[in-house]
Amino acid sequence: MSFCRTNKTIKEGDTVILYLSFNQLYPIQVKRGLSHHTKYGSLKHSDLIGKKFGSRVECSQGSLFVLQGSPEMWTISLPHRTQIIYTPNISVITMQLDLKPGSIVIESGTGSASLSHALIRTVYPTGHLHTFEFHQQRSEAASKEFKDHEVSDYVSVYHRDVCAQGFGVEDLADAVFLDLPSPWKALESAKRALKKEGGRICSFSPCIEQVQKTSLELSKLGFVNVFTVESLRRILSVKKYDLPDFDFNMDWKIGKDEEEKCSNDKNNIQKPAVKRTKNATNDSEESDEEIDESTSTRYTAKPINIQPGHTGFLTFATLLHKNF
Amino acid sequence: MIQEGDFVIFKKAELMKIFPVKRDKPFIIDRFKIKLDNLIEKPFGYKYEIKNQQLHLFQNDSDEDLNKKMMADKDNRNLIDNSGNQKLSHDQIEELKKTEDISGNEIIDRLIENSASFNQKTEFSQEKYIKKKKEKYLAVYEILKPTIRSLCEYYTLGNHKRKILNMRMDTLSQILTYSNVAAYRNVVVLESCKGLILASVVERVAGFGNIINLSPNGGHVGTKDILDYMNFPPEYTKNLYNFPLERSDKLPEYIQELQRKISAATDDTFKEKQMKKLELAEKVNEFFKNKNIDCLIVASKYRPLPIVEKLIDYMSPNGNLVIYSLIQEPLIECHSFLKRTKKAIHIELSDSWLREYQVLPERTHPKNNMDCCGGYLLTGITVLDE
Numbered sequence: 087m088s089f090c091r092t093n094k095t096i097k098e099g100d101t102v103i104l105y106l107s108f109n110q111l112y113p114i115q116v117k118r119g120l121s122h123h124t125k126y127g128s129l130k131h132s133d134l135i136g137k138k139f140g141s142r143v144e145c146s147q148g149s150l151f152v153l154q155g156s157p158e159m160w161t162i163s164l165p166h167r168t169q170i171i172y173t174p175n176i177s178v179i180t181m182q183l184d185l186k187p188g189s190i191v192i193e194s195g196t197g198s199a200s201l202s203h204a205l206i207r208t209v210y211p212t213g214h215l216h217t218f219e220f221h222q223q224r225s226e227a228a229s230k231e232f233k234d235h236e237v238s239d240y241v242s243v244y245h246r247d248v249c250a251q252g253f254g255v256e257d258l259a260d261a262v263f264l265d266l267p268s269p270w271k272a273l274e275s276a277k278r279a280l281k282k283e284g285g286r287i288c289s290f291s292p293c294i295e296q297v298q299k300t301s302l303e304l305s306k307l308g309f310v311n312v313f314t315v316e317s318l319r320r321i322l323s324v325k326k327y328d329l330p331d332f333d334f335n336m337d338w339k340i341g342k343d344e345e346e347k348c349s350n351d352k353n354n355i356q357k358p359a360v361k362r363t364k365n366a367t368n369d370s371e372e373s374d375e376e377i378d379e380s381t382s383t384r385y386t387a388k389p390i391n392i393q394p395g396h397t398g399f400l401t402f403a404t405l406l407h408k409n410f
Numbered sequence: 411m412i413q414e415g416d417f418v419i420f421k422k423a424e425l426m427k428i429f430p431v432k433r434d435k436p437f438i439i440d441r442f443k444i445k446l447d448n449l450i451e452k453p454f455g456y457k458y459e460i461k462n463q464q465l466h467l468f469q470n471d472s473d474e475d476l477n478k479k480m481m482a483d484k485d486n487r488n489l490i491d492n493s494g495n496q497k498l499s500h501d502q503i504e505e506l507k508k509t510e511d512i513s514g515n516e517i518i519d520r521l522i523e524n525s526a527s528f529n530q531k532t533e534f535s536q537e538k539y540i541k542k543k544k545e546k547y548l549a550v551y552e553i554l555k556p557t558i559r560s561l562c563e564y565y566t567l568g569n570h571k572r573k574i575l576n577m578r579m580d581t582l583s584q585i586l587t588y589s590n591v592a593a594y595r596n597v598v599v600l601e602s603c604k605g606l607i608l609a610s611v612v613e614r615v616a617g618f619g620n621i622i623n624l625s626p627n628g629g630h631v632g633t634k635d636i637l638d639y640m641n642f643p644p645e646y647t648k649n650l651y652n653f654p655l656e657r658s659d660k661l662p663e664y665i666q667e668l669q670r671k672i673s674a675a676t677d678d679t680f681k682e683k684q685m686k687k688l689e690l691a692e693k694v695n696e697f698f699k700n701k702n703i704d705c706l707i708v709a710s711k712y713r714p715l716p717i718v719e720k721l722i723d724y725m726s727p728n729g730n731l732v733i734y735s736l737i738q739e740p741l742i743e744c745h746s747f748l749k750r751t752k753k754a755i756h757i758e759l760s761d762s763w764l765r766e767y768q769v770l771p772e773r774t775h776p777k778n779n780m781d782c783c784g785g786y787l788l789t790g791i792t793v794l795d796e
Contacts (some may be wrong), residue, residue, distance in 0.1 A: 090592065090593070090594070092594060092595060092704050092728075094641040094726065100643065104432050105755060105756070108756065127473055138727050138728075138794060139727060139728035140726070140727025140728030140729070140791065140792060140793045140794055141793065141794040141796075142793070142794065142795055142796070151793050153551070153728055153754055153791060154728050156730075157587075157590075158587060158588060158590065173584070173587055174584060174762065175578070176587060177580065177583035177584045177586065177587040177588075178579070178580050178583050178764075180583065181558060181579065181582070181583035181586065181587070182557060182559055182579075182583075182589065184558075186613045186614055186616060187592075187614070187615075187616035187618065188616065189595050204587065205638050207449075207592050208592060208614065210592065210593055211593050211618065212616075234657070247646045257448070265636075283453065284453070285672075286457065291784060294774060297767070297769055297774075298769055299773065299775055301769040302771065310455070312769075313766060313769040314766065314769050315580075315764055315766050315767065316763075316764070316765045317763070317764050317765075318764060318765075319760050319761075319762050320757070320760060320761050320762070321758055321760050322738065322760060322761065322786075323759075324742055324745045324746070324759055352484075377419065385742050385743075385745070385746055386672045386742065387738050387742055387759055392736060394637065399767065401769075404455060406453065406456060407453035407455070407456075408457040409457070410452075410453050
């Protein structure tokens with residue numbers, strides 16, 4: 087059970103993540119006889135078998151880390167078939183849907199199965215995910231992934247258009263998640279699919295017009311506590327930010343050459359042997375060696391310049407007990 | 411369904427209160443004295459009104475404003491803000507509130523009758539006026555089930571946020587995903603959030619894994635509140651070990667010390683107590699010595715670095731580490747430590763942002779106030795780098 091249970095060593099058939107750096111992660115399924123080519127040279131699958139997860143593996147021209155498949159790692163390394171839902175939103179969805187081991191949850195559409203893996207991890211081993219997708223190839227691809235990741239016992243995959251045909255189930259689920267172009271069309275059927283004790287629902291939409299229609303329809307159908315949030319996570323980069331002191335005593339009128347010479351002299355006196363050029367690419371793993379204890383207190387953090395500012399609106403609501 | 415022995419949350423506008431459900435036991439909420447017997451065997455989530463010291467199911471009357479469209483026939487040009495708009499005096503209103511057989515709705519009707527400006531208001535502001543008065547005069551409460559979600563709200567609304575280290579719902583939810591907490595994990599938790607994090611971990615592990623709760627002196631009083639509110643089935647907490655944080659870095663010595671105490675003991679009850687301590691220490695030692703910890707969550711009032719320096723060596727490779735802090739500096743030094751020692755990869759320092767919206771036809775906009783203080787997280791994956 088490579089995505090759910092924690093095995094300590096790699097066995098044949100496991101999906102593992104080859105970790106080179108923050109944005110170079112490659113999922114592979116370990117199979118004897120195959121090899122994988124990375125920028126650090128080629129890697130034989132058979133070399134991985136029996137290795138501990140989280141250990142360093144030598145390739146012909148360098149080394150990388152081999153990690154266990156987890157929903158969070160999968161989300162940043164999976165093959166995109168659609169836009170996907172990322173971990174910050176997945177977190178809020180999981181919490182607001184009250185999910186825990188044993189929960190029965192319905193999801194539509196399956197898309198690239200980024201959220202699906204996280205949902206399975208949370209409801210495993212006593213719960214179940216029912217995932218609906220109207221695009222046949224996507225549905226089949228997800229189904230294969232679940233099999234490869236040894237989680238298919240905890241998920242049922244349906245190829246079905248829930249807006250047109252409904253979910254086709256009744257009094258089954260603790261929670262329903264919708265990521266559809268017209269989520270309001272699936273709400274009536276979603277209500278039927280929720281357990282008679284009631285449950286939670288979430289709809290993810292990128293546009294506010296969709297949210298308005300969905301919220302109105304939810305209230306009409308008797309859902310309560312309808313509310314909408316946006317949630318983002320901002321990554322900060324930790325670096326040493328040095329600001330030079332302005333020298334009030336220097337004669338700034340003197341020629342350019344002399345000035346440069348002058349400031350160079352100053353630099354040479356104040357900061358001997360700083361490895362400047364390497365520090366500039368501090369975002370990647372290669373700069374690990376740059377941090378030494380003596381200067382650690384001078385590190386500070388700033389947000390990375392361009393980051394997602396909008397993903398989608400999350401609308402949540404509660405359905406109360408159906409027969410009360 | 412609500413059972414005797416459960417806790418219930420009473421929610422009204424900006425107020426939330428938690429009570430245990432016990433037969434024939436009165437509680438005071440606002441100025442009412444009530445018994446909760448009526449709630450037993452009823453589903454959660456419904457609204458109840460307090461009338462004659464009793465809880466009565468309240469028929470939902472809200473959401474009528476959803477169907478209203480903007481009417482532009484009135485505006486506020488003639489409205490003058492002065493205290494004379496309401497003809498009823500403060501004392502008269504107080505008198506009304508004390509009258510036994512008058513309902514909150516009737517008080518509001520009187521207020522409207524006696525308001526000089528009400529009819530000049532636009533339909534939207536009339537609605538707003540009524541809504542505000544309802545919150546003030548109606549004794550209507552939503553009866554909620556304590557869940558991690560509702561307890562987050564409870565601590566936020568009740569202005570108790572500092573009790574849970576200003577933990578915001580989205581930050582807590584990220585702690586739970588980035589730590590990869592789930593069934594069959596061995597989790598170490600160190601928290602000062604009244605048990606909010608511990609309870610969420612207990613819920614996600616659901617008795618299938620092991621949880622070590624580290625605290626000064628191994629006390630579990632600090633985390634008891636929220637665990638009690640959640641009312642977990644006993645199998646959820648059978649693998650929860652409360653262990654003293656100060657002993658966690660010298661377990662072999664601690665075990666020896668306990669063994670000495672046991673062999674020297676003459677008093678039976680003392681001996682039994684030490685035996686229990688020994689059993690716990692040996693259990694925890696087994697996880698630590700074998701580096702068998704999959705998830706480490708630190709969200710405490712202490713500086714995280716000295717703690718993380720010690721605990722990280724008990725983690726298995728490919729384990730998930732999450733450290734929370736309200737400010738970023740303590741996490742920056744942890745970041746440097748992890749980078750320098752190469753004990754972890756994929757180290758990310760992040761903050762989170764959560765914005766709520768008012769969604770109504772032609773009145774959709776972000777809520778006026780937002781909780782801007784969600785704290786910082788440092789996440790990473792432990793590795794073997796030899």
